[in-house]
Amino acid sequence: MKRKILVLAPHTDDGEFGCGGTINKFLKGGDDLFYAAFSLAEESVPPPFPKNILETEVRAAIGVLGIPVENLLLYKYRVRHFASHRQEILEDLVYLSKNIKPDLVFMPATHDLHQDHSTLSIEGFRAFKGTSILCYELPWNNLNFATQAFVKLEQEHIDIKIRALSCYESQQQKLYASPEFIRSLAVTRGVQVGSHYAEVFEVVRWIL
Numbered sequence: 001m002k003r004k005i006l007v008l009a010p011h012t013d014d015g016e017f018g019c020g021g022t023i024n025k026f027l028k029g030g031d032d033l034f035y036a037a038f039s040l041a042e043e044s045v046p047p048p049f050p051k052n053i054l055e056t057e058v059r060a061a062i063g064v065l066g067i068p069v070e071n072l073l074l075y076k077y078r079v080r081h082f083a084s085h086r087q088e089i090l091e092d093l094v095y096l097s098k099n100i101k102p103d104l105v106f107m108p109a110t111h112d113l114h115q116d117h118s119t120l121s122i123e124g125f126r127a128f129k130g131t132s133i134l135c136y137e138l139p140w141n142n143l144n145f146a147t148q149a150f151v152k153l154e155q156e157h158i159d160i161k162i163r164a165l166s167c168y169e170s171q172q173q174k175l176y177a178s179p180e181f182i183r184s185l186a187v188t189r190g191v192q193v194g195s196h197y198a199e200v201f202e203v204v205r206w207i208l
């Protein structure tokens, strides 16, 4: 059965890092994917890139993954200030919940160390009370992470994840942006379940 799947990303590239391979696999399986990013992080863009570069980059990255551009939802909350806008973010999420009616939501872990990530995750839990929720792994922000649900992936999914993340030219200085790291993590998670590659998730709620 075709599912509606919503990926919640605090900042534009979080969803691709957390579940880019899974997004591509599920799209190829016939599911509808929606991607909502809550900040273009204009204050964190390094010079000489234009302040709105992440909007250009997320459109390109989403296209590589295969998500139709009309399913990309962009919000412009100030980076590192999500907690001050908790209620507005919750209202945006409730709107998405009512209008998209997703069968499954991906979001950051509730104990993710980044303040924007944890705010979005906690509000996401509030907004999607009747929905299956899986939290994606961002190892540089996770003090610990319960490896509870795995999506087995093929090389093509990881290659596309790496290609999508390479669209973020403004973010290539980050250690975790290296293709070697992205592939190694997928190999590590694959080994846990007898697959060449995988992505792993914490289960917040699973409705069968």
Ligand SMILES: [Zn+2]
Binding pocket: 010, 011, 014, 114, 117
């Ligand atoms: Zn982020």
